[in-house]
Amino acid sequence: AxxxxxxxxxxxxSEGALVLLRxxxxxxxxxxxxxxxxxxxQGLQLLLKYTSAATLVKGIxxxxxxxxxxxxxxxxxxxxxxMSDAAEYFCAVSGGRSGGSNYKLTFGKGTLLTVNP
Amino acid sequence: xxxxxxxxxxxxxxxxxxxxxxxxxxxxHNSLFWYRQTMMxxxxxxxxxxxxxxxxxxxxxxxxxxxxxxxxxFSTLKIQPSEPRxxxxxxxxxxxxxxxxxxxxxxxxGPGTRLTVL
Numbered sequence: 001a002x003x004x005x006x007x008x009x010x011x012x013x014s015e016g017a018l019v020l021l022r023x024x025x026x027x028x029x030x031x032x033x034x035x036x037x038x039x040x041x042q043g044l045q046l047l048l049k050y051t052s053a054a055t056l057v058k059g060i061x062x063x064x065x066x067x068x069x070x071x072x073x074x075x076x077x078x079x080x081x082x083m084s085d086a087a088e089y090f091c092a093v094s095g096g097r098s099g100g101s102n103y104k105l106t107f108g109k110g111t112l113l114t115v116n117p
Numbered sequence: 118x119x120x121x122x123x124x125x126x127x128x129x130x131x132x133x134x135x136x137x138x139x140x141x142x143x144x145x146h147n148s149l150f151w152y153r154q155t156m157m158x159x160x161x162x163x164x165x166x167x168x169x170x171x172x173x174x175x176x177x178x179x180x181x182x183x184x185x186x187x188x189x190x191f192s193t194l195k196i197q198p199s200e201p202r203x204x205x206x207x208x209x210x211x212x213x214x215x216x217x218x219x220x221x222x223x224x225x226x227g228p229g230t231r232l233t234v235l
Contacts, residue, residue: 043227044226105224
């Protein structure tokens with residue numbers, strides 16, 4: 001079974017500041033990890049995904065995330081926030097290559113990012 | 118590419134009525150997922166189809182919910198009878214994978230249907 005904990009349901013940063021959204025996961029098998037973004041009244045869009053290759057994953061819009069197995073973390077960062085980054089961000093885990101029900105994505109509760117001018 | 122298409126975008130109905138949500142996946146995708154999003158429970162997988170066949174419906178809340186995928190380009194999620202606790206945003210997502218069970222495949226989400234049951 002997998003689970004995801006996103007620390008902080010709401011993060012507020014100033015424009016130009018570092019964005020750090022935290023995600024910790026629990027998985028009984030080597031996981032695949034994902035970050036999705038949801039803009040108001042829209043569906044989820046994939047930002048980036050970790051599939052057991054490089055531990056530092058670069059995504060769209062300048063975001064990146066680092067897989068740290070020892071910390072069971074997959075935090076999302078962006079060096080400089082832009083107003084257009086304001087959205088809700090979801091971390092998700094699946095069972096990777098374990099087979100079985102590895103098609104299931106388990107999502108965290110989401111972190112709402114606001115960017116102040 | 119039009120992306121995943123869902124209709125209607127908004128649905129308001131009264132308790133006891135039948136509700137049908139529709140989804141057109143991205144052409145060529147062989148996996149389709151229905152999710153429900155609520156404030157209390159977040160995003161939950163309701164059902165997963167692969168090559169039009171339901172593989173896992175363990176997330177379907179109860180018998181009032183049913184889903185079909187008659188062909189590769191169309192799926193429905195039906196609630197009959199609807200109840201106020203069914204109020205949520207329902208998302209459809211699709212993906213393509215050679216095996217159909219590889220979750221490195223990116224899931225592409227539709228814009229969702231916001232359902233309100235009065």
